Amino acid sequence: MDTNTSGWEHSVDLLVVGSGAGGMTAALCAHGRGGTVLLIEKSDRYGGNSAMSSGCMWIPNNHLMAQAGVSDTPEEALAYLKAITRGVVPEERLRVYVAEAPAMLRYMTENSRLELQVLPDYADYYPEAAGGKPGARSVEPKRFDARLLGDEFEQMREPAVQVLMMKRIAMTVLEARILVCRSPGWKNLTARLMGGYWLDIGGRLKSRRDRRLALGNALIGMLRLSLMDRGVPLWMNTAARELLVEDGRVMGVVAEREGRAIRIRAKKGVVLAAGGFESNGLMRKQYLANPTRAEWTCGSPESTGDAIRMGTKVGAELDLMNEAWWGPTTVVPGEDRARMLVIEKALPGCIFVNKHGERFVNEAGPYIDVVTAMYKRHTPQTPCVPAYLVFDATYRSKYPCGPFLQASQQPDWRLPKAFKRSYLRKSDTLEGLAARLGVDADGLKAAVERFNQYARTGKDLDFHRGESLFDRYYGDANVRPNPCLAPLDKPPYYGMEAFAGDLGTKGGLKTDARARVLTEAGEPIPGLYAVGNCSASVMGHSCAGAGATIGPAMTFGYLAAGDAIRA
Numbered sequence: 218m219d220t221n222t223s224g225w226e227h228s229v230d231l232l233v234v235g236s237g238a239g240g241m242t243a244a245l246c247a248h249g250r251g252g253t254v255l256l257i258e259k260s261d262r263y264g265g266n267s268a269m270s271s272g273c274m275w276i277p278n279n280h281l282m283a284q285a286g287v288s289d290t291p292e293e294a295l296a297y298l299k300a301i302t303r304g305v306v307p308e309e310r311l312r313v314y315v316a317e318a319p320a321m322l323r324y325m326t327e328n329s330r331l332e333l334q335v336l337p338d339y340a341d342y343y344p345e346a347a348g349g350k351p352g353a354r355s356v357e358p359k360r361f362d363a364r365l366l367g368d369e370f371e372q373m374r375e376p377a378v379q380v381l382m383m384k385r386i387a388m389t390v391l392e393a394r395i396l397v398c399r400s401p402g403w404k405n406l407t408a409r410l411m412g413g414y415w416l417d418i419g420g421r422l423k424s425r426r427d428r429r430l431a432l433g434n435a436l437i438g439m440l441r442l443s444l445m446d447r448g449v450p451l452w453m454n455t456a457a458r459e460l461l462v463e464d465g466r467v468m469g470v471v472a473e474r475e476g477r478a479i480r481i482r483a484k485k486g487v488v489l490a491a492g493g494f495e496s497n498g499l500m501r502k503q504y505l506a507n508p509t510r511a512e513w514t515c516g517s518p519e520s521t522g523d524a525i526r527m528g529t530k531v532g533a534e535l536d537l538m539n540e541a542w543w544g545p546t547t548v549v550p551g552e553d554r555a556r557m558l559v560i561e562k563a564l565p566g567c568i569f570v571n572k573h574g575e576r577f578v579n580e581a582g583p584y585i586d587v588v589t590a591m592y593k594r595h596t597p598q599t600p601c602v603p604a605y606l607v608f609d610a611t612y613r614s615k616y617p618c619g620p621f622l623q624a625s626q627q628p629d630w631r632l633p634k635a636f637k638r639s640y641l642r643k644s645d646t647l648e649g650l651a652a653r654l655g656v657d658a659d660g661l662k663a664a665v666e667r668f669n670q671y672a673r674t675g676k677d678l679d680f681h682r683g684e685s686l687f688d689r690y691y692g693d694a695n696v697r698p699n700p701c702l703a704p705l706d707k708p709p710y711y712g713m714e715a716f717a718g719d720l721g722t723k724g725g726l727k728t729d730a731r732a733r734v735l736t737e738a739g740e741p742i743p744g745l746y747a748v749g750n751c752s753a754s755v756m757g758h759s760c761a762g763a764g765a766t767i768g769p770a771m772t773f774g775y776l777a778a779g780d781a782i783r784a
């Protein structure tokens with residue numbers, strides 16, 4: 218379908234749509250290869266979902282693994298990806314990911330401000346699968362000083378509240394684990410982080426935002442500064458609206474900038490890096506399993522599926538549209554995004570139950586599997602969406618959960634009224650709690666009784682919680698014999714709803730191993746690339762480990778840039 222491609226107002230080699238990790242990496246790599254580049258961002262904040270995230274990247278066989286004493290090979294990494302994706306993803310794409318992800322990471326550390334630390338014990342999500350590893354394939358950004366960005370810092374999208382301590386203090390992945398699992402030194406670390414935050418007097422006078430950035434904000438800070446170093450322009454408040462095609466080749470886009478339509482020519486290609494559709498309620502209903510709601514996502518409000526719609530208009534094929542980076546979420550009164558229950562669900566002394574009060578999943582398993590199980594088991598007779606997170610007073614006293622700190626630091630009487638009224642249900646008996654949650658009381662009592670026996674023996678005979686090394690990563694090492702299992706036997710009992718949420722969607726434009734967008738016939742559309750959550754994920758229905766979304770977004774951004782500039 219040809220469009221009118223005359224009257225360009227701006228011209229570059231590569232146009233990148235979307236300023237998340239995928240887009241910024243593509244822009245940096247294209248510039249590094251000698252191309253002229255423009256990055257456009259539709260909102261008044263750059264960084265997208267990537268800025269809100271934990272910023273981990275899953276990069277098998279990466280150059281930091283040796284430091285952690287973990288060996289890896291391309292063969293093992295490929296075997297692992299094949300085992301978890303089960304034939305859904307063409308082997309060629311998996312092979313390219315295995316070969317190019319470590320190359321991307323090295324390139325970025327040598328040619329940008331990206332600085333990383335390895336997560337030595339963060340196991341792959343399926344470490345017992347062929348080629349799985351006990352850690353070190355996931356890396357996170359080091360802390361980054363926001364002052365290096367000057368005024369540009371103010372335009373960076375804020376971190377998700379769930380990745381901050383007390384909604385304001387930044388923590389790295391390594392620090393978060395120590396704090397939440399109460400590992401040795403957690404009290405000193407808390408004091409150090411709080412001290413560092415309050416002693417940044419200059420920062421406190423300006424805003425409540427922590428300037429010692431960590432996680433996704435650190436990653437985006439490093440990438441933004443690298444773009445500034447290179448003088449690569451980023452146009453904010455500029456939304457791509459339509460792809461312009463001539464003789465079957467994508468020549469550029471129409472974008473809306475300050476209320477005006479402008480035509481931008483992209484001589485070597487357009488990289489769509491505009492995120493998924495998690496915040497588009499209609500697309501969720503159309504493509505994802507139902508019931509589903511945009512309120513259940515933790516992802517970016519700007520992820521409204523724009524790139525997917527633009528791509529399909531020029532003949533692109535879609536894939537994996539029913540998929541998301543699923544995880545159970547809690548919708549907290551007064552907060553604008555849901556929070557994912559990533560760590561809380563693995564800690565001992567809690568269970569998920571359905572409307573019948575029955576357990577239905579290994580709570581400590583990968584978060585993607587929890588929601589997959591919710592939908593799989595969800596029928597009108599056995600509703601599992603929402604499910605309910607149930608725990609007892611011991612759990613409540615020891616661990617932070619969702620928006621509240623452990624009761625030893627934030628007792629029930631200090632919880633906001635809205636939480637007590639309609640969010641956190643509580644009762645001195647399991648029957649009472651069941652009535653408050655609207656769950657079957659006999660079912661809940663039976664499930665708790667059975668689970669308590671498993672907790673005592675350390676063996677969950679139903680769902681094998683705590684058997685995988687991954688389950689134990691967020692367990693409590695002080696709890697024996699199984700760090701993920703403790704009885705729910707101390708009243709009062711608590712419960713809250715857990716929804717079929719996500720960190721973002723992962724179905725979208727179908728691409729080949731060079732990130733080129735494909736037609737239904739499997740042919741690349743010349744001049745069009747897609748990376749990150751607007752493209753169908755290289756992980757298929759699965760998720761390899763921490764960073765399995767940002768690692769591929771950056772890797773395919775690097776590959777798209779190389780392919781376009783070379784062409």
Ligand SMILES: Cc1cc2nc3c(=O)[nH]c(=O)nc-3n(C[C@H](O)[C@H](O)[C@H](O)COP(=O)(O)OP(=O)(O)OC[C@H]3O[C@@H](n4cnc5c(N)ncnc54)[C@H](O)[C@@H]3O)c2cc1C
Pocket residue numbers: 234235236237238239240257258259260262263264265266267268269270271272273274275377379380455456457458490491492493515516517519520521523524542720721748749750751763764765766767768770
């Ligand atoms: C709390 C949380 C923690 C997470 N932790 C991790 C983690 O540790 N590791 C990991 O791998 N993943 C993590 N994720 C998921 C991850 O953040 C996303 O999957 C990933 O950032 C998507 O990157 P992207 O580059 O595709 O899109 P994004 O980062 O969302 O960037 C897309 C950008 O495109 C812009 N845009 C949209 N439409 C247009 C348009 N029409 N024109 C111009 N611009 C447009 C958006 O405004 C946005 O800025 C987490 C998510 C959350 C919410």
